[in-house]
Amino acid sequence: xxxxxxxxxxxxxxxxxxxxxxxxxxxxxxxxxxxxxxxxxxxxxxxxxxxxxxxxxxxxxxxxxxxxxxxxxxxxxxxxxxxxxxxxxxxxxxxxxxxxxxxxxxxxxxxxxxxxxxxxxxxxxxxxxxxxxxxxxxxxxxxxxxxxxxxxxxxxxxxxxxxxxxxxxxxxxxxxxxxxxxxxxxxxxxxxxxxxxxxxx
Amino acid sequence: xxxxxxxxxxxxxxxxxxxxxxxxxxxxxxxxxxxxxxxxxxxxxxxxxxxxxxxxxxxxxxxxxxxxxxxxxxxxxxxxxxxxxxx
Numbered sequence: 690x691x692x693x694x695x696x697x698x699x700x701x702x703x704x705x706x707x708x709x710x711x712x713x714x715x716x717x718x719x720x721x722x723x724x725x726x727x728x729x730x731x732x733x734x735x736x737x738x739x740x741x742x743x744x745x746x747x748x749x750x751x752x753x754x755x756x757x758x759x760x761x762x763x764x765x766x767x768x769x770x771x772x773x774x775x776x777x778x779x780x781x782x783x784x785x786x787x788x789x790x791x792x793x794x795x796x797x798x799x800x801x802x803x804x805x806x807x808x809x810x811x812x813x814x815x816x817x818x819x820x821x822x823x824x825x826x827x828x829x830x831x832x833x834x835x836x837x838x839x840x841x842x843x844x845x846x847x848x849x850x851x852x853x854x855x856x857x858x859x860x861x862x863x864x865x866x867x868x869x870x871x872x873x874x875x876x877x878x879x880x881x882x883x884x885x886x887x888x889x890x
Numbered sequence: 891x892x893x894x895x896x897x898x899x900x901x902x903x904x905x906x907x908x909x910x911x912x913x914x915x916x917x918x919x920x921x922x923x924x925x926x927x928x929x930x931x932x933x934x935x936x937x938x939x940x941x942x943x944x945x946x947x948x949x950x951x952x953x954x955x956x957x958x959x960x961x962x963x964x965x966x967x968x969x970x971x972x973x974x975x976x977x
Binding site (some may be wrong): 695702703705708709711712714716767769792795796797821 | 898899900901902903904905907909911913919920921
């Protein structure tokens with residue numbers, strides 16, 4: 690198969706996903722490694738971020754050893770694409786070690802993030818330990834939408850994080866929350882294209 | 891001749907097939923069928939002649955066909971940089 694022909698490769702993965710589904714094999718898995726976050730989004734499904742973190746979360750966080758064990762168990766049960774999420778996964782001090790465990794177990798490590806903590810140096814480090822891709826969620830496409838839903842000033846930080854991904858992590862995906870004012874703003878449809886120009890999604 | 895598998899490949903058995911993701915060199919996805927998986931499983935520990943003998947035991951195939959398939963498959967794995975000759 691030619692490496693220059695993307696269509697059969699996409700077909701191959703799609704077929705594998707279908708076969709795993711038929712076999713009840715959990716090919717895709719997501720683990721929330723921390724409840725901590727550097728944003729306080731109104732719509733957060735973890736807990737009400739306008740208040741302090743509930744003690745049942747604070748006092749019952751998984752230890753690093755438990756997370757390493759869960760990752761190994763997931764992969765042993767058939768998981769191949771492992772997403773590390775949160776909270777904000779980049780806040781976890783042992784994130785790099787978790788990625789290394791996934792890579793050592795011959796699986797694919799991905800990250801779900803709000804992008805605020807990504808810098809060129811951090812992206813290099815993540816690529817170095819074997820991270821294969823990042824899904825970044827944007828809460829709108831303006832400072833205004835972040836101010837309404839999340840935190841003032843965070844939009845520009847997120848954009849800087851996305852720009853930092855340009856080289857080291859070859860695959861990333863943007864997940865953009867649609868909010869009503871966006872539909873009235875045609876520039877919204879142009880900005881993402883500028884951000885991702887030159888990247889494979 | 892014995893071979894070594896590349897250590898940085900992501901691998902997963904799905905049903906009877908092996909999916910290989912090569913993110914570094916070929917940047918490609920490969921899938922091996924049951925015969926391919928059989929050869930892949932033995933390629934580091936056995937010589938070509940030993941693999942051939944095991945294939946004859948495992949699959950209903952004549953020697954000439956098995957020899958030809960094995961040679962072609964190993965050459966393809968090597969060309970894709972999924973395996974390399976042991977020093």
